[in-house]
């Protein structure tokens with residue numbers, strides 16, 4: 001992530017705002033908050049608006065198991081601040097805010113130190129902390145919190161680029177994305193040719209934690225080389241944690257790449273890669289994901305609040321063997337209704353994940369319905385997405401070590 005362009009906009013060698021946008025577009029850098037949207041297009045959209053723009057560095061990472069953003073803030077704080085300065089210059093902002101969760105003390109200390117030692121050339125940067133809820137990391141929920149309200153996502157459109165913080169054009173950019181900006185604008189071609197990404201690998205692996213790997217690394221390599229392998233063999237892999245349906249053991253040669261994973265029917269999301277061993281009941285893990293969506297919806301959109309509860313109930317009854325054939329039909333109907341609704345992606349993602357799970361685990365579903373319960377009683381029934389799960393406790397312990 002080393003870059004050589006001068007950081008002060010007053011330096012004659014510093015690229016102009018238009019050059020910065022062009023370089024970022026040429027680098028192909030895509031947002032690491034989960035959406036993988038081209039960062040240069042976001043910058044361009046904010047630049048096109050009238051008004052006093054503001055930049056928000058979003059470090060309010062909240063996906064279960066993930067700590068790659070905390071890692072970037074703690075270990076690459078200088079890069080985050082450099083990226084923030086370049087972004088502010090590109091969109092014409094004189095104000096920037098770094099937003100992170102209230103419990104992220106180590107990242108906050110590192111960012112404060114980086115801000116104190118950086119010459120900010122008149123850019124006013126403040127560090128703000130919100131609560132630890134998952135939904136408080138959604139980009140428009142961040143705006144609500146910064147305006148003093150509860151973390152409820154806003155309906156879109158309008159996008160924050162047009163109507164954001166206090167109605168101003170607002171660039172909300174994930175902290176890992178910002179940390180990549182200096183290298184991306186410094187040499188776009190080299191960046192594109194050697195692009196890496198941070199991944200949190202957790203679950204049934206010997207070495208959970210954060211690593212940085214080239215985009216396109218086969219998931220199998222990641223599990224074996226970075227994660228140290230799976231003691232009982234791979235059963236399922238959720239490349240984006242709860243954000244998409246899992247891959248089976250026959251699909252783990254898929255590259256860790258957002259487009260390849262979309263083609264495989266899932267998503268990379270925030271690269272929160274959960275490995276589930278072959279001794280676990282797959283329907284227990286399916287019910288665990290559905291429980292995450294039920295628990296974390298903010299409650300303001302009835303299709304999401306009611307739909308996530310229905311999906312969780314159906315998946316729990318599939319796991320326990322109490323489901324009837326009509327429950328499967330109901331699952332499809334509920335998911336179909338949900339997919340067109342919701343102020344944020346939570347509602348649609350819950351629907352996609354539930355239908356993807358039902359399709360991918362069709363054999364397990366049938367076996368559970370035929371047996372009236374888990375056909376292999378010796379299997380583990382983990383709940384990895386639960387707040388107090390063993391899997392989350394183990395990866396949090398790894399985070400404590402890696403963030404030192």
Ligand code: SF4
Pocket residue numbers: 135152153296297298299300301302304305341342343344345346347348
């Ligand atoms: S879709 Fe769900 S999580 Fe998103 S705003 Fe609506 S109720 Fe809240």
